[in-house]
Amino acid sequence: MALVSWRYLWLTTPLHRREEPGDEWDLPADVPGDHLDERCQQVSDGAGPLFHRHFSVVIDEPDIGAPELMAMVMADFNRALPSEVATFDRSHTQQSPLQLGEDCVVRMPGPWNGPVRVIGRADTSFRFATLRGHLEAGQIEFSAAPEGSAIVFEIETWARPGSPLVHLLYTRLRLAKEIQLNMWVRFCLQVAKMAGGRPRNGVRIHTRELIHHFPATTPV
Numbered sequence: 001m002a003l004v005s006w007r008y009l010w011l012t013t014p015l016h017r018r019e020e021p022g023d024e025w026d027l028p029a030d031v032p033g034d035h036l037d038e039r040c041q042q043v044s045d046g047a048g049p050l051f052h053r054h055f056s057v058v059i060d061e062p063d064i065g066a067p068e069l070m071a072m073v074m075a076d077f078n079r080a081l082p083s084e085v086a087t088f089d090r091s092h093t094q095q096s097p098l099q100l101g102e103d104c105v106v107r108m109p110g111p112w113n114g115p116v117r118v119i120g121r122a123d124t125s126f127r128f129a130t131l132r133g134h135l136e137a138g139q140i141e142f143s144a145a146p147e148g149s150a151i152v153f154e155i156e157t158w159a160r161p162g163s164p165l166v167h168l169l170y171t172r173l174r175l176a177k178e179i180q181l182n183m184w185v186r187f188c189l190q191v192a193k194m195a196g197g198r199p200r201n202g203v204r205i206h207t208r209e210l211i212h213h214f215p216a217t218t219p220v
Helices: 002-009 066-075 166-173 173-195
Strands: 016-020 049-061 087-089 104-107 115-123 126-132 134-146 151-160 205-208
Touching: 002 049, 002 134, 016 115, 016 134, 066 126, 066 134, 066 151, 066 173, 151 166, 151 173
Parallel strands: 016 205
Antiparallel strands: 049 151, 049 205, 087 104, 104 115, 115 126, 126 134, 134 151
């Protein structure tokens, strides 16, 4: 945490942050039935409000297109992850790139490992759902799209804290929330490097917080 905070202090990239109340349009789509089982940790299994967060960077003068960029990310997720924050473990499969239905683990320092499942995959996007034991309960999607000669890379999350303790660290103390922001900002900047381009005017972070009644999940 100290190393993350230190590097965050020295981050010179402009960050454009906006936070506002959310509504029911901020809820994620349902996990597809083919990938839903008792291991899934859905938003209804979390604690506290739901945070719909959107991180985006416009990559100018890329050397490759959006499909090629996402193929690189899916082939080696660790190329973009800040190594002191997390590593992506696919030890249960030797296939590359990410496979639909594949279970993976995002390993973090301390008792914070984050198991996920690939529930969506296309040429320019893929989506994870959280599994039991993850810090969060919800979904996260990574995508890229052309914008003229540039590429827009985006990370979109729909998640609640996975437990009352994480709710305290994330929502009340904001510690986990800022570490998460730092991780995905740096992920966006590294993806821009992987594309051979440069970020246009920094990274945008849009957060919508939804306080909502989440009915209990019926076990599958």
